[in-house]
Amino acid sequence: MIKRILPIAMLSAAILANTGCKNEPAFTKLKGIEYKIIKDVPGPTAKAGDIIEFNILAKCDTQVLGDSRRDNGGKPVSMPFQETTESAQFQSVFPMLSAGDSAIVTISCDTMLAMLKKNNPQQQQLPPWLKAGNKVTVYISMVGVKSKADADKETAEKAAKQTQNDDKELQDYFAKNNLKPTKTASGLYYTISKEGTGAAITAGQMVSMNYTGKLLNGTTFDSNLDSAFHHKQAFEFPVGTHQVIPGWDEGVMLLKKGAKATFYVVSSLAYGDRPAGPLVPANSILIFDVEVVDAKAAK
DSSP states (O other), X not given: OOBOOOOOOOSOOOOOOOOOOTTOOOOEEETTEEEEEEEOOOSOBOOTTOEEEEEEEEEETTEEEEEHHHXXXXXXXXXXXXXXXXXXXXXXXXXXXXXXXXEEEEEEHHHHHHHHHHHOTTOOOXXXXXXXTOEEEEEEEEEXXXXXXXXXXXXXXXXXXXHHHHHHHHHHHHHHTTOOOEEOTTSOEEXXXXXXXXXXXXXXXXXXXXXXXXETTSOEEEESXXXXXXXXXXXXXXXXXXXXXXXXXXXXXXXXXXXEEEEEEOGGGTTTTSOOSTTSOTTOOEEEEEEEEEXXXXX
16 A cells, blocks of 8 residues: 555546537548547647547447546546557547547457457467457547646646645644644654664665554554554565655655654655545545564665
8 A cells, every 4th residue: 555556558548428410520541540530629739748638438349448537536547648650559549639629449350450460479368359340449538738848837736736735734633633743845744753773774775664554534544563454464665766655765764773653644745646545535645653673785
């Protein structure tokens, strides 16, 4: 639960409306796909390096292969855009779409099978829907097209505003519970109830930790000390290697072997605007009671 959630590539995303218009345009062939633009809104289209946000629903007959509203927490997929040179890729239509546009792409499974045979002749196991005569239909709606600079600026502004809100919420929590933690430059709050011994932990060391993670409302979402979470062994990781959330990487380096502490982690130093499992909503402030069981040089 405390491990950093890394972004992963997704085929899926969300369904498009407005597909039943009269005088719909014909499908156009392009790089092993057929497509038609259902809604065309004036605006800049996607180019290499832009950050695009889109919803997508992929189906083969009645079987749903990917759906972003189901698979991406109800949010559009966001990713840097690079034009594809491969055939039979729904992404081939992206350079023709601006924010607000929607399109339908169809891809013959015969074409996909031919591509697989060419690129991976040893391929043995295929999904049951990928067979000759079938067709995949992909519904796409383009939510946003932004330059990387504009997208980075918008992300930073949102994060700064969320951090301000988190800090206010924590200040109220501290006042209510008569707590006086120390605040770091990043916005992490912490208290140390047991100092521990030796030198402070540094980046690259391997540490073993006991921990319990809670939300501000008191809900415990993870712990290696509670059998309900099915992992009672100490949690081991190399410090400062981005294998845990930023609040942990920073907080652990404030401690010594044997120390006990509590971290109050604003969402920007935790999972940000992404939910982390069913118990941790997006933009959650997290509280961790931790103990450094061991700290040693990494092998």
